[in-house]
Amino acid sequence: MTHFRVSRWLPLAGVLLFVALSLYVANPPRPVAATAPATAFSAERAMREVAVIARRPHSIGTPDHDRVRDYLVQRCRALGLRVTVQDTTVVSNDAGTVVGARVQNVVALLPGRTPGQPGVLVLSHYDSQPHTPGAGDDGAGVAAALETMRALRAGPPLAHDVRWVFTDGEEIGLMGARAYAADTARLRREVGVVLNFEGRGNEGPATLFEVSPGNGWVVGEFAKAVPGAFGSSLFYEVYRHLPNDTDFTAFRASGLPGLNFAFVGGYSYYHSPVDTPGRLHPGTVQQQGDYMLPAVRHFGNIPLVRTPAPDSTFFNPLGLWLVQYDARWDYLLTLGAGLLLAAAAVQARRQGRLRLRGWLGGALAWVGGLLLLVATAWGLTRLVAGAYPQYAVFYDHSFYNVRAYHLAFVALGTAVFAAYYAGLLRWLRPDSLAGGALLVLAALQVLVQVKAPTTGFLLGFPLLFGAAAWWWSLRGSPPAVERVGPSQRAWAWLWVLPAVALLAPGLSILLTTAGVGPLLLGAAFFLAVLLGLLLPVLLPALRRADASGPGGHWAVPGVSGLVAMGALVAAHARSTPTAEFPQQTHVLYILDADKRQAYWVSSTPHADAWTRQFFTAPTFRTMPTLFPGGLRPLLHQKAPSLTLTLTAPTVEVVADSALPTGRHLRLLVRSSRPDAVSLLLQWPRSARLVRVAGHVVPLPDAAKPPVPTGAYATLLYYAAGTAGVRLEIETIGPGAFELVAVDRSLGLPAVPGIQPLPATMIPAPGSGSFTTQVKKGVKL
Structure with missing residues (x-):
């Protein structure tokens, strides 16, 4: 029992409970019954x-x-x-x-x-x-x-x-x-x-x-x-x-x-x-x-x-009330936190508990911890993508078990961070490590305040409380003494609670939006900030119980690692699609009416258990003859050509007049299929679309980066019905050009021998998923 003291773990246990509380109170309220008063929302x-x-x-x-x-x-x-x-x-x-x-x-x-x-x-x-x-x-x-x-x-x-x-x-x-x-x-x-x-x-x-x-x-x-x-x-x-x-x-x-x-x-x-x-x-x-x-x-x-x-x-701290104030006050918050941090550092320096070299070492240590967490997030995304390729059809690999992966990331990140700091305790004092993290976060606070002024609260309040608590804890303490007594535990709590109240709910929402995709690396930065602010309660748990020798206590990284392993096992147990949690899949049918050839096409690089019936010997590359502006490789294979039942869209030249620089064409594009929901039109960029359905085509939105479409321009038109859509196009020069028209209807065609979707699979999102498309090229 000499190596285990309950008092060392109380602050950390209390913080974990506070995290759970902050997440719980952010949950939606209970629904109100229909018997509520008529003036209430039910x-x-x-x-x-x-x-x-x-x-x-x-x-x-x-x-x-x-x-x-x-x-x-x-x-x-x-x-x-x-x-x-x-x-x-x-x-x-x-x-x-x-x-x-x-x-x-x-x-x-x-x-x-x-x-x-x-x-x-x-x-x-x-x-x-x-x-x-x-x-x-x-x-x-x-x-x-x-x-x-x-x-x-x-x-x-x-x-x-x-x-x-x-x-x-x-x-x-x-x-x-x-x-x-x-x-x-x-x-x-x-x-x-x-x-x-x-x-x-x-x-x-x-x-x-x-x-x-x-x-x-x-x-x-x-x-x-x-x-x-x-x-x-x-x-x-x-x-x-x-x-x-x-x-x-x-x-x-x-x-x-x-x-x-x-x-x-x-x-x-x-x-x-x-x-x-x-x-x-x-x-x-x-x-x-x-x-x-x-x-x-x-x-x-x-x-x-x-x-x-x-x-x-x-x-909204703790999900209880909405705090609101003029964002300009955050500049004073940043200044106050910086001054208190400097005062605390000076006080620790006078007592021999902090040296400039150690403080800078602690700052570099936090940066190292951040890089480890980013690497952990990247490794987890690669592991999940490699082990479960079926998740790739979901947005950001967010299968139904994604919460287990989020828990695994937080636990694994905590384990790596804690093990890293347990090792650092051999060379750096706790004050150096905690103060160094505060130093880097103070620099980040200045950057955030300049670049995103309304988010100054996020680091400002934890820094203010942390610096004040650090400075207060040093008052009256004997020089060079680093016992973790009641006073130290109190200031540690004061330091970390604002961080938990402000950062934990934000991290939870960020993980939700990140899935197991690239945004998880952003969540790693958020987790590094939170763990850096939690160092006052984390470091005592990482030191030897009797503080008689160098090195760290490995209970925190060990337990966190076990939690991560358990979460990964739980995620694997729910990785198989069921009727309740079905797998998304993507496929479409497109008929090239000019060549009387059809294809099965999928945006996924590999066939799954159901789409394997379409892709027995598929090719994965771009399809410039079918999608002239498409630069993305697609999985495709030839399919039965239903030329008798699927008619192509029509392009009618209503007027063709000469311009000083070229031609002005008025066209009517129609789908001959009554269930078509959209038209996709593409043409060389040497021709310019000037009007659609009588409306002048606006200039591109300069605020958004252009999507690469090669040498072809694109129009997507929805809900044209059987009346079609009228276009006006101007060309440079008198020469002819080709307009490609594709109409799209929802659902796959009735091809003999195709097995229906099983209950464990569903169409993937997207306007092209599970569609029947017919392409027609017209020389104009």
Whole structure:
């Protein structure tokens, strides 16, 4: 028993309990029953709406899309709202690929007591991806909106108008949102604040993750309406540097103040056929409603005069309340933390417990620990990708057992970090190691404060508390004495608790969004910061119990390693697909009508147990004759050519006139198949697309990097129906060129001898997955 003292482990055990508590309180609330008062939001009532909306997939251009649109119109009218359908065409040009679509936004108006004043705009999209019922994305947001409407109608009228816009075409590039936001002048007259509700999974806390610039006023008012909301300006800073978009993007570009909410738990179900009402967590829907209803009531009753204010820092410590303040205060926070850290270092130096050489050594030690954690994350991603290639079809390798891999990463990272620091204790004192980590994190804090000002809280508060606790613990301590007594344990707690409260929930959400993909390396940096701040409670547990000799105690790395092994074993036990947790697979059928040759094609490099029937002797390379602009290698093999049952799209030259520099062509492109949902057109870049369905093609979005498509330009057009789409193209020079037209319908053709999908397999996400495509080239 001389080598085991309970007191040495109490701080570390207490921190682990605090981590568990911080994650637990971030969970969604319990759903409210349908027997709740009429003015309250009930997830049970909202889930009834989800069951109707997400009965089947309802992507743009399909009959079920029209079913959901008509249901929304009927429900909103039944609730007493004024309903219109914005039926229009919109064209975008992001990343060099032109996208066009006919969209039908459902707009429902709840008039206020003082019409004519700017009101509230609430967004959620009602289209789904082709193969998913879309219960989470975005049936939950649509259902929450309908339940909020009902609750508001049961109470007194609001002062301002409230508009709900159920947008169309979000999944193909925010097309409905672009169409509604195009009239900026009307928006500024009618709208004072925008609220968007999204889903990227089927569970987890609803999170405020994006805000408009100059957001001090809107975040402050939301904090009054929903004091316990879960959100962080960290997510805002990270998200605005990523290529992702939601419908909120179109309205943020219009200069309107607003808030963007989403849940991200259950990443494995995102865009999947198993994103069904039965798998959607009712507590998550309840939390969306707990944000939407009070926020609409609050903003609907206060003056919505545009009052831009400096950006806010906001976060939710322990998931209990939303802290919000002017982000400029974080500069003082950074300065205060730096001054206290310097004072503590001077005090430790005077007592002989810290030397400059040791302090710098401790700083380099933390950098070394960071590199080890990044290597651990990289190794884990390579291990999972190599051992389980079937995961590659899922977003970021997020199979249903992904939480076990996250636990394995955290435990393995902790084991590696702890073992590394246990070895360092042979040469460096605890004060040097802990103080060195603080030194590096203080430098990072300065960098973060400059580059991402609203995230200064994340390191600022832990550094402030840690430096203050370190300095206080040194007062009155004998020089060069490093016993871990009650005083040291107290300051260690003071140091680490803010770090746990602020970093643990953020790490959890980051792991959820990372899956087992490249973003896990970012999670490694986050984990290194957290473990660096936990050194005051970690280092005593790594020292020998009697402190009589050099070296570390190996219980922490040993136990952490065992937890990691157990998590990997648990993940392996759930790696086999079942009917409850089915495997995604990808295949499509494309017929080259010119050559009367068809192919089975897959985006995955290897065939699986089911697609092996298509790919008995496949080739994996680019297919320039079928996809002229495609630079990505594809798995493909020849297939039976169904030329008698699959007719090709047609290209009609309506007009061909001469220009001083070339030709001006007006074309009508149509699919002869009534179930076609989209058209893909490609042509040499020597010809320029100028109009689509009468709309001028905008210049490419300079804010987004272009997608390489070789020498060919691309148009994707959705929901053209049998009427087709009219184009105008200008060429340089009088010469001819080839236009490639491909129409796409959902589902694979009825080829004799093909075995149906087993219950353990489902179509992978994507507009090309499990489609029948017919290609036709036309010389113009």
